[in-house]
Amino acid sequence: MMAEHLPILQVVLPLAVAPLIVLARDRGFAWVATTVVSYGCLAIAIALAVQVAASGTISYAIGSWPAPWGIEYRVDALSVFVLVLVSLTASLVAPYAQRSIAAEVADDRAYLMYAMYCLCLAGLLGITITGDAFNLFVFLEISSLSTYVLIALGRNRKALVAAYQYMLMGTVGATFYVIGVGLLYLMTGTLNLADMAARLREVDELRPVLAALAFITVGIGLKLALFPLHQWLPNAYAYAPSMATAFIAATATKVSVYVVLRYYFMVFDPAQLFAHLPTREVFIALSVAGMLVASLVALFESDVKRLFAYSSVAQIGYITLGIGLDNQASLTGSITHLLNHGVTKGAIFVLLGGVALRYGTQSMSVANLAGLARRMPLTAFGLVIAGLSLIGIPGTAGFVSKWYLIMGALEQGLWWVVGVILAASLIAAAYVWRVVEVAYLCPARGEWRGGEAPIGMLTAALAMVILCVYFGFDTTFSVGGAREAADLLLRAQK
Amino acid sequence: MTALLYALLVPAVAALLIAASHRRPNLREAVTLASAALLFALVLALSRDVLDGRYPALVLGEIMPGLELKLELEPLGLLFALVASGLWLVSGIYSIGYMRGNDEAHQTRFYACFAAAICAAIGVAFAGNLLTLYLFYEALTFVTYPLVAHHGDDKARSGARTYLALLLLSSMLFLLPAITITWLVADTIDFTVGGILNGKASTGTALALAFLYAFGIGKAALMPIHRWLPAAMVAPTPVSALLHAVAVVKAGVFSIVKVLVYVFGVELGAQAFAWLPWVAGFTIIAASIVALRADNLKRRLAYSTVSQLSYVVLAAAILAPLSIVGAVLHIAAHAFGKITLFFAAGAIYTAAHKTEVSQLDGLGRRMPWTFAAFGIGALSMIGLPPAAGFVSKWFMVIGALEAQHWLALGVIAASTLLNAGYFVPVVYRAFLAPARDTAMHGEAPWTMVVALVATAGLTLSMFFLADLPLGLAERVR
């Protein structure tokens, strides 16, 4: 009986657990509830994936008001891929949260952290699953607001400023998005994305639609940290509690990319819009600039978390590059990279969380990691593997997405883009190796509380590391799913 | 054919076992030796199939649609695998003496990475398509990095950094695009007899691909991508032996030959790689001249390696049937000779703590076995009978004559003189020059001596018993 309600349960489950946690005000309960709900979400997402694979797109009408009048939840090959990514990350991070939060967040606020985590999860899943432009905005704000709180709970006082800055930029982004939606609503009179897509093809006056495109691009660009709108990201990632960083880094920007994909390919009419604006060229240019500049900044960054945060900006460049290249191979690469980079960066930040716990410090400079391999051999080894995936060495997840991006660029005949992809990977190798070299070859120094990371944290981290390698060899799910999604997008474009 | 997989798994499992037994050095070394012996036996068992003309293949899985992880054993790969696994056993024995004799740190890491490097080398040898080759090729780079950086001091770190940077730079910027372009053009990346690009790639594309492959396979150390090789000399000597004689550089030239023969094919390759003999010839001569001027023994050996590798490239690039045989044979011949030389250098360092050629005066009388072996290795490098190097050089010369490639002939002739120029003085000083100091020491620890005598023996025996390698080499086409 519940099988048909899975789309709504996907969102309502974490949404309803958040107030329960507030009601209970108990740290232990909060953790158990969060973990259970994360795994529940994962189960639902997988069940939905099976359904979509079997019978195609699922549409769910909230309150039995049929689309386009009511709010429609829509699960297709693309959204189900992102659903799995988000809930998978959540269920890997949740068990890890217990020790990490206990160490980094004051006891009386810990329950709040879990509640916000659930809300954030609900928001991200909601963005992905909804088929309604305004509902998407609401979920965007739910996830954003909870993210700001999550970041502000960091121990370092810089976390407050980081959260504040992210809040300003994020709110401007969301406001821009809603302005764009408002313009589209004025032109089409509907908020249902599928309906909007059909009606946009009949709109004669293009200027407001172009303005809407610009507003939505900039708005979501802020949320997804598209270069040069990424200024909020490094500090937010660096000073948030480790668990929050791991979760946000792996999911939040990815979901925003999903929104871009959805609008660009499934709402706007490319024949009308992209012919009038050099959208693709702009995307390629910004992505390329982001890949190179952010990688170079990462190369000279001294704080480890900020280093990998800048690396995230660069990696987002890979993803948006695939959108700009706009063919099957590149989109497959892009969508695969959502998952691959999510897993990789999640693993890195989870591991760094363990290091932060044992080193008893929030802001770690690269030099402080000296001797990590001796002190925490498994953690150090995990960092190496995840780092290799970040570089894109064959046999890791990163390689697969890079392969498709290169194919995409070659198919477009853009040789120089291939060069940039490879150059950015080389710079990635350089900054990853800065960390590896210090961890393995420098004598240990600085404070250390002894031991590997706690077993709960380590398990989560190593699970993600194993996924980094697994998705490098078996790509049935990652590339298979991404390919389905890319086909869906390209079909919709026609 | 799951035997292929077993062969791949043996060193991989060995690496894990070694890491697990880090508290018990004797057990750890036993694991190394036992798995090396097992691997060699496995590869030897596989060789019967290959000699009978059956090439075992195994698809491990599909990484991306159409892109498989595929193992296939053909004669060239078998020869490389035989060399790698056989020399693992010998160098394992040698390492025990060296590492304990010099009281090195991080011995577990050393043995584990060593086994992992052999695993990667076997993977390269067994690769059935370009993607698998690339996978293991990159893996080889990364697992040898800790070996190069073994000492962990500033010098080791900067050397290892150069090593990693150059190898990654070349493989990422050139080799990876080359593979993707091949996949786009030929629709397949499987190694196929006769080549896969033939008839599909235009002359321009083929030429561009040839450049990308030749410089992308940085492990072959063509100038100007040879700098990593001398930089890697900071490593302990058994590692240098591994890098320069067995795994890394051989993986490089092996890949080049493989690409030439199985991706381009003889006809297309001859067009696209017409420029390669010039580069290889230049590398041979230039590296020999640098070696002539180097006083540090390991540096001299490193540049000798650079030049010897280009022999293989040169011979392969001529693409005459007999020169290919020569190239393939030289992979094995150089491996035996060079590992002997490095073993000797390591033994000298362990026993006498000498690193420079000018310090070697009179040492031969105290370490007769070591220097006798060194002499045999040097003979092989120069290409004189009764050493292995003569056999391969013979085929190269015949092949070049057959193809009427005068450049190659000239280069081989000139470089033979140069080789003699930088090896003979070493032997001369050791045996004939009067000793300068009076330090009392004998040979290095016995395991080292056994190992280097064994490799010297191999170098000689390949001259007298060339059937197996020759049989394999003649099947490569």
Added chain:
Amino acid sequence: MKDDIILRVIAKLVMPFMLLFALYVQFHGDLGPGGGFQAGVIAAAAIVFYAIIFGLPAGRKLAPEWLVEKILAVGVLLYAGVGIAGLFLGGTYLDYFVLDADPVHGQHRGIFWVEVGVALTVSGTMLKLFYMFAGRGRDGEEL
């Protein structure tokens, strides 16, 4: 301000009416302008008003912070509960038609409970915000 007799008397007089007005706005939402959102704000305003006149400690005694948080959470749960009730009665999420045999009546019933949830949530949030800011002195110590 708790020493000012006029304010105290007026406050005591006005407060019941404020709460009553909140209830009116709440239940009239079916027929005219109004609803849970407005009602929640008005109800919260009454408490805030009380806390301003009689001091924060008195306000905290009247509506303790833990209670405020619980009210907030219960409101959200009520809302979600109505939605899930729709699931169990054979409709979709937030399906009011199935809440009663008569669909129109079902709509009334659904919206009623949802609005109660909204009112609770909003009043809880408003009070929480008030306490959050009012609880801090110039230098950050709790009052």
Added chain:
Amino acid sequence: MSAFAGHYAYWITIFLMVAGMYILIARGNLLKKLIGLALLQTSVYLLYIAPAKLIGGSAPIIAGGFSTYSNPLPHVLILTAIVVGVATLALGLALVVRIRETYGSIEEDEILALDSADDG
């Protein structure tokens, strides 16, 4: 009607939007930035509400004697947007209060100076 007078609601929207963005960017005071943010959000409310009003239309509650109604949907949407705006503003203020407590300042340049002093 002229383009200006006929679309005055849009002009006001644009003015609020630009003014809000300007304050947000140009002011260093964290509180003033929040005011700018609020202005920006307000402009959106107007953007949605203004076109929804039909001249002569009544409130969208069905009753005898009315045939034209204003579109109710934008109002509902904007009610939601206002709630979101309130939440954002509250969070922003809370952050500013906490920043004031830990840094002793709400001027952006002073805070950044304190931060770099931490690092140095």
